[in-house]
Ligand code: FES
């Protein structure tokens with residue numbers, strides 16, 4: 001069947017079964033491979049994208065739930081790594097193996113969209129669903145603070 005949705009601001013029409021997980025639509029139908037498959041069971045957060053601005057687990061979200069809605073993936077942050085989060089991730093040298101990082105970035109993007117100056121506790125709460133087996137949590141937190149300061153500075 002045919003489903004319309006927006007991916008990173010671009011309208012797309014997808015031919016897939018309505019129960020197809022959004023992750024596979026993004027990767028296999030749209031060709032955006034930044035979003036990763038980890039556990040497939042809502043446990044690790046590697047597949048995190050935004051649906052109308054809210055972080056969701058795309059491995060466990062059926063395409064039908066996304067009809068006529070907006071999805072944002074890591075590729076949508078910027079084309080040239082110019083988003084404050086991407087710049088902060090580079091500055092703090094956050095990724096190790098990198099596998100969890102696009103999901104981390106999307107959870108961080110959702111956090112900063114609703115909270116311009118998150119505390120350590122608020123960061124930990126927002127990021128708790130994103131598991132990093134390499135243990136980059138301290139650098140993730142530092143990078144989010146740097147990005148938040150950058151974004152506040154721009155708007156001042
Ligand atoms: S792959 Fe979706 S939560 Fe782990």
Ligand code: FES
Nearest residue numbers: 097098132133134
């Ligand atoms: S950087 Fe390796 S799993 Fe997070």
